[in-house]
Amino acid sequence: MFRPLALLALALFAAMANAQFGFFDQMFGGNGGGGGQQNNGPQNVPSDSAWYRGSVEKMYCDKYLCPDTLACVHFPHHCPCPFPAIEDKMELAEGHRLCASRGGFKDGETARKIELARKGML
Template sequence: MELRALILALATLLLSGVNAQFGFFDQMFGGQQQQAQQQQNVRSDSSWYQAQYENAHCDKYLCPGTLSCVHFPHHCPCAWGVEDKVELGEGIAVCASKGGYKEGETARKIELARKGLL
């Protein structure tokens, strides 16, 4: 009786070792396939964004680009760190790609464009 229990215990141990070994390979190779599937393009419909916007709680102004809650629309932050925010006056602000290495370069270029010089 004890011999059967010992054989059963050894068989269980061996099978769990085999499972762990193949589980490791699944993680190494099968996991990459799962990861590739997760890196697919996002859907082109806007239902996810609309749901996020509708579920956001804000008692002031909800920025459409960042879902930040601010006092005024022109206080909305830029969505990306590679953008500079430029206030055009009259409560209007735009975010534009950084225009160079100097501070204020984006604002300068936008002002030149507004004057028709760029």
């Protein structure tokens, strides 16, 4: 039979070993510790375009599929801006469109500045 003191010593040694090796697991990337830092928050997305390519391949569009929003439209210049709440859309010559940040300007100011730049006046 085991003695209570022996059981206590065994439990103490087991706890110390777990603490020691748990530390090394975290330090060297075991258990997803990541070099000693545990990050339970959001992670950066990997620099791999597989998700995007997979999404595009699953889309059905018999017209034009906008590359930045994956919207299906009749013509490329009909593509919406990815962030319409903070971007102004301008349709340029030859069916192109441009999305530009409003940058705190009043409504229509971004389009006016782009037009002035196109004319070489800005």
